Amino acid sequence: MLGASGSGKSTLLRAIAGLEEIAAGRVLIGGEDVSRLAPARRGVAMVFQSFALFPHMTVERNIAFGLRARGESTQAVASTAEALGLSALLDRRPGELSGGERQRVALARALAARPRVLLLDEPLSNLDAQLRVSTRGEIRRVQERTGVTTLHVTHDQVEALALGHRVAVLRDGRLEQLGTPDEVWERPASAWVARFVGTPPMNLVPGERGLCGFRAEDAAARVDPGGEYVFELAERVGADVLWHLRRGEDLVAVRAGGAAPAVGERVAVEVPEARVRWFDRETGRAL
Amino acid sequence: MSEKRQLALMFAPYALGALLLFIAPALYSLSLSLYDADLLTESRFIGFGNFAELAGDELFHEVLWRSALFVAIAVPLRLFVAVGLALLLFRVRAGRTAAFLPSVVPDAAWAAVWIFLLNPVYGPLNWLLGLVGIAPVSWFSSGWAAFFAIILMLAFTVGEAFIVALAARQELPEELYDVARLEGARPWYVLRAVTLPLMAPVLALLATRDVAVSLQATFTATYLLTDGGPDRATLLLPIYSFDMGFELLRYGYASAMMLLGFLGCLALGVAQWFVVKRWRLGLSH
Numbered sequence: 001m002l003g004a005s006g007s008g009k010s011t012l013l014r015a016i017a018g019l020e021e022i023a024a025g026r027v028l029i030g031g032e033d034v035s036r037l038a039p040a041r042r043g044v045a046m047v048f049q050s051f052a053l054f055p056h057m058t059v060e061r062n063i064a065f066g067l068r069a070r071g072e073s074t075q076a077v078a079s080t081a082e083a084l085g086l087s088a089l090l091d092r093r094p095g096e097l098s099g100g101e102r103q104r105v106a107l108a109r110a111l112a113a114r115p116r117v118l119l120l121d122e123p124l125s126n127l128d129a130q131l132r133v134s135t136r137g138e139i140r141r142v143q144e145r146t147g148v149t150t151l152h153v154t155h156d157q158v159e160a161l162a163l164g165h166r167v168a169v170l171r172d173g174r175l176e177q178l179g180t181p182d183e184v185w186e187r188p189a190s191a192w193v194a195r196f197v198g199t200p201p202m203n204l205v206p207g208e209r210g211l212c213g214f215r216a217e218d219a220a221a222r223v224d225p226g227g228e229y230v231f232e233l234a235e236r237v238g239a240d241v242l243w244h245l246r247r248g249e250d251l252v253a254v255r256a257g258g259a260a261p262a263v264g265e266r267v268a269v270e271v272p273e274a275r276v277r278w279f280d281r282e283t284g285r286a287l
Numbered sequence: 288m289s290e291k292r293q294l295a296l297m298f299a300p301y302a303l304g305a306l307l308l309f310i311a312p313a314l315y316s317l318s319l320s321l322y323d324a325d326l327l328t329e330s331r332f333i334g335f336g337n338f339a340e341l342a343g344d345e346l347f348h349e350v351l352w353r354s355a356l357f358v359a360i361a362v363p364l365r366l367f368v369a370v371g372l373a374l375l376l377f378r379v380r381a382g383r384t385a386a387f388l389p390s391v392v393p394d395a396a397w398a399a400v401w402i403f404l405l406n407p408v409y410g411p412l413n414w415l416l417g418l419v420g421i422a423p424v425s426w427f428s429s430g431w432a433a434f435f436a437i438i439l440m441l442a443f444t445v446g447e448a449f450i451v452a453l454a455a456r457q458e459l460p461e462e463l464y465d466v467a468r469l470e471g472a473r474p475w476y477v478l479r480a481v482t483l484p485l486m487a488p489v490l491a492l493l494a495t496r497d498v499a500v501s502l503q504a505t506f507t508a509t510y511l512l513t514d515g516g517p518d519r520a521t522l523l524l525p526i527y528s529f530d531m532g533f534e535l536l537r538y539g540y541a542s543a544m545m546l547l548g549f550l551g552c553l554a555l556g557v558a559q560w561f562v563v564k565r566w567r568l569g570l571s572h
Binding site: 014017019038039040041044045048055065068109 | 460462463465466467468469470471472473476477480481484485487
């Protein structure tokens, strides 16, 4: 679930968990209406942004918290800890762990109960950039091994596209698009999604059929005295160099076509017809 | 003016007050404990004579044991009331003022209220007991009844501990309770496994503080309500030393007694500091 802060994604997650009451609608898990069930009876487990570990308990106690609270066997703890590489840390307390280790403990606690649905509330946002990428892979491996349906909330579109089998894009509490990462990337349902997903965002310029959208890597730019655009600056973004161009009020970013021209020089931009997406000028919906 | 000087200047009134009203009298009292002093005739230095006499004073031993029993019952009870109220009123705002209110009533007025509440003939407490078939208790003439009446009276003046416990509870991250709900932990289990252990350092602090506070807090009210009676049943350390000093004019002896009380509280405080320090290490992030 992808959305900007304040778009309601955490609230939605809490509503699914039953921590937040819903005023209307239903929550279905595997076709079963769980809207009226207590959180513990929905078969959901959650990993919080803050990890929400009990600071006074050892790793083992944290992982087994739910099992002990319900008076169940704690036999599964060892294997869950093993799977997440926590076996050597079972006697430590959260205060003695690194951010990544705490994250894994929170994940282990959630998985120990064998939930039907695993809810992850921005689990990577408290980790530093390098750890984020490796933990992202770890979450994906855990998901694939356990096969547990996982709802992962994030404001980071890269994370959403990298992790999700399907991506739900939320905007101001409403579902803007639900689709595979490819669909969200290739066919944004609205101009808003087109601008929200991607770095740089999709270019949107007025055209004859509405708003014309195209991605930087789909455009071919070349210096041309008769071109419509004016060169403003070049910028390296990872493997690519982007040219920022202006046409009247409109700004676009396209992949560089050779050595950067002088500021103010004219540039022509061509986009294959098949790579152009059209959006309604009024509603922003895809045409 | 430099910042240091400004700070010193602002601190000065407090330092002066503390020196004149607390530190100087405390040091004076400390020195008095080594004298035979009635403050009317010339004081006589007697070294540790007062302490030697205390060691053989059977009444003092009795008062000490009674004070210990009082602390052993009153402190857990007061803590239970304060923490219980804090946990009950954590999610509800209504009633917080009522929980704090008894603590702002002046001691003398509080005692007057209880003289009425405990009146053996027309007091509401005996009337309430009568409703459940318990015979009227003569609160002021039966020793144990008076002792427990004093404890009962102090069980309500826990406003400060209540506020501290409430703040400590509010400090606990709400997400821990979300986890507990999701994992299906029952309220009693959450209280035992999460809330109380996480509040433990604060509770230990409150408990140690209350050893001194409950003894001090009982003074005015007990003095007015029972004056140590009947037959010494409510004679606690502060009243005994007050009588010794201000009634019998044995200031040196009274000072020695209070010094021992002070050292006892200090020892408890230091012990608690070490315990909490170990807890904090376990809890820190």
